[in-house]
Amino acid sequence: MLLHLRQVLKPDELSLARSLLAQGEWMDGAATAGGQALQSKNNQQLRQASVASQQLRTLVLEALNRHAQFFSAALPKKIFNPLFNRYSGESNYYGNHVDGAVMHSRADGQRVRSDVSCTLFLAEPHEYDGGELEVSDTYGSQRIKLPAGDMVLYPSTSVHQVRPVTRGARVASFFWVESMVRSDEQRRLLYEMDMSLMALRAEQGESETTVRLTGTYHNLLRMWADT
The missing domain is CATH 4.10.860 (DNA Excision Repair, Uvrb; Chain A)
Known part of the structure; x- marks a missing residue:
């Protein structure tokens, strides 16, 4: 199931998130990539140990906890601590890949089976060109580029990519859900x-x-x- 959730972040939360991201400490995203992803991942990632990252994680998790549609769709048992990435300049794409089956969080040490993949958009579509999330499944490929504050959920078994950003910066939060219902x-x-x-x-x-x-x-x- 691929699902668009609207206004996961309220306007004031989105404004705070963008302010924190602007002050963030960014690193090469390949530093956190696994074997398959290492060959195709070319982006930046907010350093997990930074104050900005910790504040943003709390902000996103609180928003998810009150979002009834997210609970209904994902039926979360565990939520991997939200991470944050940026695509711009020379670090501007993530080629086709499938997410790892079990994610190990450096923030809290827990292991989360990836049933549902989530991308929460934090930049407006007009602020960058390209950067669509392209998800391929049995129904073909779908390209997703949502308003800031909106989120897409899709099965972690899907082959997906982030297409090259040719102007501006695509900034988002991403994480995985281990669902109470595996199927x-x-x-x-x-x-x-x-x-x-x-x-x-x-x-x-x-x-x-x-x-x-x-x-x-x-x-x-x-x-x-x-x-």
């Missing part, structure tokens, strides 16, 4: 059912039908979830 297909079904239930509840309130369907949703989640 992308099952997560999609639960998400679609949850969204339909919300619409039905808005139309009918807590009718007998919504109560029964809500029970079905939770029974499926109980069957599939691993906490």
